[in-house]
Amino acid sequence: MAQPQTRRQPPALAVAALIALAVVAFQALLVPLFAAPAANLEPRDLPVIVAGPAPAADGLAANLERARPGAFDISTEPDAASADAALRDHEAYAAFVVGADGVTLHTASGASPTVATLLTQATQQLSGGQQVRVVDVVPTDVDDPRGAGFAAGFLPLAMTALAAGALAALVLRSRGQRLLALGTFATLAGLVVSAVLQFWLGILPDNYLLNAAAMSLFALAASATVAGLGSALGKAGVGLGALVVFLVSNPLSAVSAAPELLPEPWGAVGQWLPVGAGSTLLRSTAYFDGAGGGMALWVLAGYAVVGLALVALSRTGRPERVTPMPVEREAVPVG
Template identity: 65%
Template sequence: MLRSRSPWSLAALLVGLTVVAQALLVPLFAAPAAHLAPRDLPVAVAGPPAAAELAARLAAARPGGFAVTTLPDAAAADRALRGREVYAAFVAGPDGVALHTAPAASPTVAALLTEAAGQLSGGSPVPVTPVVPADPDDPRGAGFAAGFLPLALTGMLAGALLTLLVAGRVARFAGLIGYAVVAGGVGVAVLHGWLGLVDGDPWREAGAIGLFSLAAAGTVAGLGALLGRAGIGLGALLVFLVGNPLSAVAAAPELLPQPWGTVGQFLPVGAGGTLLRSAAFFDGAGAGRSLAVLAGYALVGLALVLIGRRSGGLGEAPVSRPARAEVTV
C-alpha cells in the first residue's frame, strides 16, 4: 500500500524537481547552443606557396579556432573532404582563394566557413564548391537533426518498457534484437524513402540506425536490469537528457564548448548521429570511432540484460507473505 505524503513533502519534492530542471537541465540544453564557435575545427589549406600564408591568416583571424592541415592541391583537399578528415578546404589558385566544403558533414560549419572565407579575401566574393553536398531536400540539415531526435527517444522508451514489462532475461535480449532490426528498417523507410533526408546506401543507413537503436535501448535496459528503476533513470540520463544536448547532431562537435563536444561523441546519440551521417553521405568514411562506441554500448547493454535481474518493475508479481496466525488465550 502506498503511503500518502504530507503537503510539505510534496511541496519539497516539487521544489527539488524545479531546481534540478532549471539549474541543471536548462543550462545543459541552452549553453552549448548559445556558445557555438569553432574550436580546433579541422580544415585544410591547399595550393602552395600560398597555403602557408592562408594557414597563418586563419590562425590569426581566430586563435585556437582551426586545426589546419596543409595539402598539396585541390584534388588532395577534395579527398580529405570525402574522407571526413576536414570540414572544408581553402584552395589558393591563380585567381585567388576558393573554398571547397562538405555541407553533408555540417551545413552550419559550411555556412560559417563561407563567411570566414569572405573575410580572408577582404570582402570580395569567394567561389564555393560543395564537394559533399547536403541532401537537396534538406540543405540546412534541420530535417536530419529533427528526424534523429525521435530515434533517440524511441530507443530510450523501448529499453525502459522492455525492463518494466518483460520478466525473462532471454525474452528481453530477443526483444532488444528485434527492436533494433525493426527500428533500422522503419527508420530508413521514413528518413530515406519517405522524407528524403538521407540519400546514401539504404542498407548501410539501416545498419547505422539499427546499431544506434540497439545501443540506446540496450543501455537503458541493461542498466535497468542491473539497478532496477534507478538504472532506467540513469540510462535515460545518458541516452537523452545528457546525450542529446551534447550530441551536436544539428551542428558539429568542434563547435560546442570543450570538453563537452568530445564527451558527446562518446555517448549514444552523438555517436549515432555521426555514424548515420557517415553512412548516408560519405560511404561510411569517418565512421570508425562512432561504430566502436555504439558497438560497445550495445554489447555491454545486452550482457547486463543477460546477467541482471529477471523480473521487471511493473511486471513483477507482488511477493505474497503468509499471514501470521493470531493466538487467543
C-alpha cells in the same frame, strides 16, 4: 493485546514542497545543459585544409591562425584535387584553395551545414567582404539543404529506443524475451526509419542498407543500455539509462552542428555518448560511405555489448513486483 504500530507520515504540504523543489533543482541543471552548448557555438580546433602552391598556402594558413587563434586545425594539400579527396574521406570540414583567381572555399556540407555556413562567412570577412566562390564537394541532400531534417529525424529514434529499453526491462518476464525484443526492435527500427528518411522524406541520400545498419546499431546500443541498467538496478536503472541515453547525450551530441563547435571538453564527451556517436556514424554512412565513422562504431558497439551483457547476467529475469506489506488484524473473540 498489543496495538499495531502506525508509521508517522510526513505532512502532505511538506512532501509537495520537497517534490517541487527537487524538480526545480533538476530543471536548473537541465536548462544550461541544453542551452549553454547551443549558445556558445564557434570553431575550436576545427579540421580544415589549405591547398595550393606552398608560399601562398602558407601565407593563407598564417592569416587564418592570426585571425582566429585556436579556431582551426590546419593541414595542407598541394592542390584542389587532393583537398577534395580529403573532404570526401571525411578528414576535414572544408578546404581553402589558393589559385590564380584568389581563394575558393571547398566545403563538405554533408559533414555539417552549420560549419559550411560559418566558414563561408569567415572567408568573406577575410577577403574584405568580397563575394567568395564556394564549391560544395559533399553536399547535403537537395531536400534537406540546411540539415535540419537530419537532426530532427534522429531525435525520434533516440526516444523510441529509450522507450523500448524501458519496456523490455519493466514488462518482459525473462532474459530471453528481453534479448529477443531488443534485437527485433533494433533491426526493424533501422530498416523502417532509414526507409522513411530516405524514400519518403528525402532527407538521406543513397546507401540505404548502410544507413539502416548504422541506425540499427544505435537503436540497439541505446535500448540495450536502458534495458541492461533496468535489469540490474530496477526502475532506478531505467532512470539512469534515460539520463545517459537522452538527457545528457542529446544536448552534447552536436547532431545539428559539429563536435568541434561545442565548448571544450563537451564536444568530445558527446561523442562518447550514444546520441553523439549515433549521429556521427549515420552522417558518415549517409554522405561518406562510412569514412570517419570508426570511433562512433566502436562506441556504439561497446554500449550494445555492455547493455546486452547486463540483461543476460542480471540476477532475475523478472520485472520488479511490489510486495504487499503484511497487515496486522485484531483478533475477534468467537462466541
